[in-house]
Amino acid sequence: xxxxxxxxxxxxxxxxxxxxxxxxxxLPETFEKxxxxxxxxxxxxxxxxxxxxxxxxxxxxxxxxxILKPENRRFFEGLIRYLxxxxxxxxxxxxxxxxxxxxxxxxxxxxxxxxxAAGEPIPLVGIVLAAVDQRSAEVFTAVLDKARELLGxxxxxxxxxxxxxxxxxxxxxxxxxxxxxxxRFIGTVEPGIAAWTQEQADPSSWGFDRESLAxxxxxxxxxxxxxxxxxxxxxxxxxxxxxxxxxxxxxRIAFGQWRYGAELEADDPRSKQPFIRFVIxxxxxxxxxxxxxxxxxENDDAIASALDAVIEMREQEAAEADESSDDSASAADxxxxx
Numbered sequence: 526x527x528x529x530x531x532x533x534x535x536x537x538x539x540x541x542x543x544x545x546x547x548x549x550x551x552l553p554e555t556f557e558k559x560x561x562x563x564x565x566x567x568x569x570x571x572x573x574x575x576x577x578x579x580x581x582x583x584x585x586x587x588x589x590x591x592i593l594k595p596e597n598r599r600f601f602e603g604l605i606r607y608l609x610x611x612x613x614x615x616x617x618x619x620x621x622x623x624x625x626x627x628x629x630x631x632x633x634x635x636x637x638x639x640x641x642a643a644g645e646p647i648p649l650v651g652i653v654l655a656a657v658d659q660r661s662a663e664v665f666t667a668v669l670d671k672a673r674e675l676l677g678x679x680x681x682x683x684x685x686x687x688x689x690x691x692x693x694x695x696x697x698x699x700x701x702x703x704x705x706x707x708x709r710f711i712g713t714v715e716p717g718i719a720a721w722t723q724e725q726a727d728p729s730s731w732g733f734d735r736e737s738l739a740x741x742x743x744x745x746x747x748x749x750x751x752x753x754x755x756x757x758x759x760x761x762x763x764x765x766x767x768x769x770x771x772x773x774x775x776x777r778i779a780f781g782q783w784r785y786g787a788e789l790e791a792d793d794p795r796s797k798q799p800f801i802r803f804v805i806x807x808x809x810x811x812x813x814x815x816x817x818x819x820x821x822x823e824n825d826d827a828i829a830s831a832l833d834a835v836i837e838m839r840e841q842e843a844a845e846a847d848e849s850s851d852d853s854a855s856a857a858d859x860x861x862x863x
Contacts, residue, residue: 529629533622536631538780540606540688542773545712547603556581570611575665578607579656589654605649608665609633610687616672617682618642638677641684647672702787710799711783714769721766733774739829741767745818746825755818764818768799771814771828776801779835784811805838806845 548568556566556577566581567574582604586592592601609620609631617636622629623646630650637644647668656664673680722731731737745767749755755764775781781803786795800813812831820827 527624529622529624532629533631535777536622537620537688538777540610541711541783542714543603544606544610544689546715547600547607549712550716551600551603552578552607553581570607570614572611572615572666572669575608575611575669576662578604579662579665582653582656583660583662586657589657592653592657601653604653605631608652609647609649610689612647612669612672613686613688615669615682616676617684617686618644618647619686620688621646635672635675636683636686637672637675644672644675700787703785706785706787706799707783710785714773714783717766717769718773721762721770724762724766731770733777735778735829735832738771738774738832739826741770742821742825742828745821745828749822752819752822764815767818768814771817772799772801772812775812775832775835778832779803779839781812781835786813803835803838805835805842810835810838 552568553566555563557563558580564577566577582592585600586597591597612618612633612635613620618633619642620631621634621642622631630648632649633647634642635644635647636642652664652668656662676682722728725731748763749760754760772783776783781801784795784800784802786793786798786800789796794813794816795811798813798815800811803810803812812835817828817831820831824830
């Protein structure tokens with residue numbers, strides 16, 4: 526995997542959290558239209574949100590030079606995510622990237638009358654820059670309207686598409702309670718971690734890596750004498766931030782998904798708790814951050830060791846896949862010789 530592939534993989538794997546944070550922290554609750562009317566800002570990834578979104582972008586950025594400044598990079602990336610996810614829901618398609626251009630920027634490859642992901646790429650970066658430059662507040666919607674025409678038929682999507690992990694949750698593998706919780710919770714993960722790290726010694730040294738998990742385990746073991754100390758009211762900010770940090774770190778490194786323990790027995794460790802699910806082969810492995818914090822009281826290496834265990838299983842899975850592939854190739858060669 527080259528650097529552009531790694532960047533694109535990270536872009537997709539972080540979709541839930543980054544997009545949730547953008548919707549929660551960067552989009553307003555209300556917006557004042559040009560005629561002075563204050564209206565509720567739609568955040569539902571629906572086509573009707575596009576004109577309001579474009580007006581909001583124009584109100585923030587007077588020109589393309591402004592939106593391209595380094596300090597606005599996080600907003601720009603969140604905007605690209607929101608715009609892409611809205612197009613996916615409306616017309617179908619996939620996230621993709623182009624390594625031949627040298628920048629590997631993500632774009633949407635839409636469905637059209639010829640089939641899934643058969644349309645011309647929708648260059649999200651270019652669309653945003655065109656919108657800021659033209660200042661018509663009609664660019665985002667015009668792109669969608671054109672893509673709908675190319676779908677043929679009634680212009681409705683033939684399949685439901687999204688880059689969000691939440692998009693794979695349905696009535697068969699989830700519940701309304703879980704989806705509602707995650708919809709609220711995921712947008713608080715990155716802002717919560719950012720606030721938490723600022724309260725720690727040497728905030729800039731905390732990263733989404735094993736070393737930070739090991740340091741957190743030692744910190745928990747020193748900070749608390751027992752489980753009851755953790756649930757004291759004045760400790761809530763620390764434990765809430767630490768729980769998010771643990772979950773998000775193991776999720777990013779080992780490719781997991783945030784889930785929530787709805788409708789489980791009360792004695793199940795996942796009950797009413799956010800946790801990270803890893804699908805390894807045909808099995809699910811679940812790590813509950815709150816339980817890992819508690820385990821650090823007895824073993825300060827428990828948090829980092831949990832990550833090690835998942836990585837080991839991932840490596841074993843990959844080795845078995847390679848072995849199976851080699852066996853299949855050998856069998857095919859034998860059949861050719863016969």
